[in-house]
Amino acid sequence: MKQMQLQNYIAGQWVAGTGTQTELTDAITGELIATTSSGGLDFGAMLKYGRETGGPPLRKMTFPERGRMLKALAMYLMERKEEFYQVSYRTGATKADSWVDIEGGIGNVFANASLRRALGNMPFYVDGEAIRTSKNGSFIGHHIMVPKEGVAVHINAFNFPIWGMLEKCAVNWMAGVPAVVKPATVTSYLTEAMVKAIIESKILPEGALQLIVGSAGDLLDHVESQDVVTFTGSASTGRKLKVHPRIIAESVPFNMEADSLNSIVLAPDAVPGTPEFDLFVKEVGREMTLKCGQRCTGVRRIMVPERLVEDVQQAISKRLAGTVIGDPRAEGVRMGSLVGMAQREEVRANLNELLKGSELVYGDPKSVEVTGADAKKGAFMGPILLRNDKPWKNLQSHEVEAFGPVSTLMPYKDLDDAIALSKLGKGSLVATIATNDEQAAQQFVWGAASHHGRMLVLNRDMAKENTGHGSPLATLVHGGPGRAGGGEEMGGKRGVMHYLQRTAIQGSPSMITALTQQYQQGARYHITEKHPFRLHYEELHIGDTLITEKHLVTLQNIEDFAELSGDKFYAHMDANSLEGTVFTGRVAHGYFILSRAAGLFVDPPKGPVLLNYGIEECRFLKPVYPGSTIQVKFTCREKLDQEKRPKTEDSPKGADVARGIVKWLVDVVDETGETVALATILTMVRKLDQN
Ligand code: NAP
Secondary structure (H helix, E strand, O other), rough: OOOEOOOEEEOOEEEOOOHHHHHEOOOOOOOOEEEOOOOOOOOOHHHHHHHHHHHHHHOOOOOHHHHHHHHHHHHHHHHHHHHHHHHHHHHHOHHHHHHHHHHHHHHHHHHHHHHHOOOOOOOOEEEEOEEEEEOOOOOEEEEEEEEOOOOOOEEEEOOOHHHHHHHHHHHHHOOOOOOOEOOOOOHHHHHHHHHHHHHHHHOOOOOEEEOOOOOOOOOHHOOOOEEEEEEOOOOOHHHHOOOOOHHHHOOOOOEEEEEEEEEEEEOOOOOOOHHHHHHHHHHHHHHHEEEEEEEOOOEEEEEEEEEHHHHHHHHHHHHHOOOOOEOOOOOOOOEEEOOHHHHHHHHHHHHHHHOOOOEEEEEOOOOOOEEOOOOOOOOOOOOOOEOOOOOOOOHHHHOOOOOOOOOEEEEOOOHHHHHHHHOOOOOOOEEEEHHHOOHHHHHHHHHHHHEEEEEEOOOOHHHHEEEEEEEEOOOOOOOOHHHHHHOEEEOHHHHHOEEEEEEEEEEHHHHHHHHHHOOOOOOOOOOOOOOOOHOOOHOOOOOOEEEEEEEEOOHHHHHHHHHHHHOHHHHHOOHHHHHOOOOOOOOOOOHHHHHHHHHHHHHOOOOOOOOOEEEEEEEEEOOOOOOEEEEEEEEEEEEEOOOOOOOOOOOOOOOOOEEOOOOEEEEEEOOOOOEEEEEEEEEEEEOOOOO
């Protein structure tokens, strides 16, 4: 039978690498799956193709367009997920492990697709608010963030061949940047299977994704200043790549996610018999066995109060004893294998290092009983619990990562000691504390956060919905200081920023309005012939303005508003109580000013405005006293396109109307022309084109 050879995807072609082939084997059976090589590839041409072919169409798309592209991709991959599960079993992963990799990865694409509602309507992002840099306001500053014109080069670890690719690519595609993915060779057959599906789908523009299955060769010799390199893997490789001369010479951003000696702490209140004790034991058991312990976030150090070490050791051992190990496809199996024999050798070597400072209290590194498989052929290893009674003397536990089902139990004296021990890891991705004591949680989190990228407080209140110590979420940052690599990825919008260039822009308010496509205070405006509420979404332009009628504020207004709202705060009601305050008389309610402003700018009859969506910012800047006259300058500040919901079984006609969100700047001035209240309100506005 002809041997299967994996293929690289480069410049729109599937290409088999030449020269020496690496053999990739089934982690469970040891059978040869495929061979692979990246020999003969022109990595310089590959990066150039990404920059020149993949970059331009992605950059041209707006955030909503990129988001819709990602959503379509995620839906497509979800439909094909079964094929990936079948391949994933061959990496030694159980169904639950594969779920994290496959559906967790696709979920990440969905989550990034949803960011389309948070990043604006343009191909670039407008960051924060305008900054006034002159006395009279004719010269202001702002920040825009535009897509980098390079390629995102992702060098990934072997443990999550799909999640590792998708969690990174979803972000760079959202930013408008193409990717070159280089998965770890040993499990690259799974990444290749998914890339084939992605390319077949034709959902991404050509050049948005290229794949290297094999060694990275001289890839980094070709990176340029507009590229971004991300690395996930061992600290030793990461450090080597981080100081690559080309990375330094071209100032290429390099994001590193490396090994991490993550800890879990049992707080003093979580004694046996409490829900927190049980949750702690369950979490440790899960962390040690999920993905056979090959998780960068896995618990490596288990810290418990001195007096509870025995109890915890017994409870964890009992839990681990119930783990059925074997072929992930066999009935009842809860834990699969490591990804290959070479990885098992590495785990054993690191375990020997750890044993120099710890004793083995559960498990057998040399033999394991398996179900539905041949223990000799697969890369199996049962869970191993170590115990280090002198964690300040035997430092191996804080320095050596055995990237498998291996964790070390250690005592601490008090919470300050636990904090200091957690910091001996010199920077970790995540730490968990099991406690129902808010003060203990404060002490630990405030004391140890400097050394951690994420912290989880485990207790009875969140237990049912807990996503787990080991699971990074697309909406939260993932990464950690020091040993963990010093990088940061994901985190919703924050992740996208890594692929955008932030540029400060300076000019007049009108010029900054033109550049940001957001109306800036003081910019030129245009008084529309019709009331803006009579204009459809497409007919509205940034800067379209209504100057309203005026309203004389009276004491009766204050009395009436107080009665209606029930707000009888002394400053509105009692002229004798104002000594020592900023007020010189009974002041109108800020909410009255805003409500009366609405009365001035709203056009009542039914029209294109479908509803009032809310208020984004609101400031009351100057007290308004009876006798003052207010007037509103009401300006179209920003427009955000919205999607029409597709027809569903529940609403076959598509109950939705085509519409967009319009943000309005409500500038309320008094008779002196000074602003007394400033707010941004949001309305939903119907489109002319309902198709
Ligand atoms: P690794 O040996 O450092 O390899 C990581 C990646 O780097 C692989 O794609 C590898 O390719 C590539 N690589 C190796 N040498 C290279 C070189 N000279 N130039 C360019 N690329 C090179 O790590 P691993 O054994 O695959 O992964 C396990 C480690 O990753 C563990 O320590 C784990 O803690 C860490 N990890 C961290 C995270 C995180 O998010 N922080 C996530 C997962 C894993 P080849 O496979 O072709 O050698």
